Amino acid sequence: MGVRAGSLLTRLVLAAVLASVLLVLTTAGAIWWTARQDARPASDAIVVLGSAQYDGVPSSIFEARLEHALALFEAGVAPVVVTVGGKADGDRMSEAEAGAQYLADAGVPGDALLPVPEGADTLGSMRSVARAFDERSWSTAVLVTDPWHAMRTERMAEDAGIEADTSPTRQGPAVYSRTTQVRYILRETAAYLLYRATGESVAGAPGIG
Numbered sequence: 419m420g421v422r423a424g425s426l427l428t429r430l431v432l433a434a435v436l437a438s439v440l441l442v443l444t445t446a447g448a449i450w451w452t453a454r455q456d457a458r459p460a461s462d463a464i465v466v467l468g469s470a471q472y473d474g475v476p477s478s479i480f481e482a483r484l485e486h487a488l489a490l491f492e493a494g495v496a497p498v499v500v501t502v503g504g505k506a507d508g509d510r511m512s513e514a515e516a517g518a519q520y521l522a523d524a525g526v527p528g529d530a531l532l533p534v535p536e537g538a539d540t541l542g543s544m545r546s547v548a549r550a551f552d553e554r555s556w557s558t559a560v561l562v563t564d565p566w567h568a569m570r571t572e573r574m575a576e577d578a579g580i581e582a583d584t585s586p587t588r589q590g591p592a593v594y595s596r597t598t599q600v601r602y603i604l605r606e607t608a609a610y611l612l613y614r615a616t617g618e619s620v621a622g623a624p625g626i627g
Contacts, residue, residue, distance in 0.1 A: 446607045452572070453565030453603075457583035461496045462556035463532070465547055465582075467540065467563040467571060468503020468513030476520055479564065480513070484520050486587045487562045491526060495560055495585075499526060500550065502534045502543045540567070541574050541619030548578035560585050566602035570610045574619070 466487045469480035476484060484501075491499050499521055503513025511519075512535035521531055534550050537543030551557065558581045563571050565586040575582035613619060 441611070442607060445611055446603055449566060449569050449603055449606050449610065452569040452584065453586055455568075456585050458490060458493070458495045458560050458585045459558070459583055460494075461558040461560045461583070462551070462554075463498040463500045463559050464490050464496045465500045465502060465559045465561050465575075466517055467543065467561065467567070468501065468517060468537070471509075471511065471513050471516035473509075474511045474516045474519060476516055480517065481520070482587045482589045483562050483564070484517055484524075485589075486585065488521060488524050488526065490560060490562065490585060491521075491530070498530050498532055500532045500534055500547060500559075502537060502547055504535055504537050504542075539619040540571055541613070544571070544574040544578045544580070547575070548580055551580055557581050559583075562587065564602070566599070566606045570606060570613060573610070574613070 464487050466483050469483065470477040471480055487499050490496070499518075501514040501517030501521070503517070505512040505515075512533070514533035514535040518531045518533040522528060532550065534543070534546050536546035547559075551559070559575065561568070561571050561575060561582050561584045563584070563586060565588075568584040568586045572582045572584050
């Protein structure tokens with residue numbers, strides 16, 4: 419009897435391990451697949467996820483996102499670009515404000531820019547954007563972030579009530595090399611699974627959690 423019980427327990431443990439491995443692999447595959455998609459339907463707004471900025475100067479990661487959002491705006495994907503992200507202690511400007519200023523300097527009209535200077539991570543940012551959307555009766559968005567961050571960002575946006583598609587950047591530090599790509603996919607796999615399990619945001623993308 420004891421041998422049979424031990425054998426059953428071993429099988430259950432092996433089944434649980436196999437299921438966990440399959441879950442990680444399928445999630446990583448979905449992140450890889452989503453990163454390669456580029457959906458840009460006509461929407462209420464283009465939403466640019468924030469990243470580091472230095473006294474109003476966007477980091478290289480943030481600049482790549484802003485340049486991609488600018489191209490989408492010029493292509494007529496949406497009439498408004500929403501920049502999002504709060505500021506760290508000691509910063510004079512939020513990520514959202516730095517992003518909006520960058521786009522204004524690039525020629526985007528002021529009435530086509532909406533900075534939402536809130537959110538210390540992806541989840542907080544998307545909830546803040548959702549409130550801004552509700553106030554304006556908007557419902558659809560094209561999200562701009564790094565490729566490996568796209569699936570988690572889209573999920574968080576949809577959970578916040580936004581009909582979201584993603585158009586990831588194709589340039590910048592997050593896509594420099596295969597090693598970089600693998601590292602970010604692994605981080606995002608863990609971050610996505612933890613979000614789905616807990617409903618909380620965790621660090622998983624460069625510059626934003």
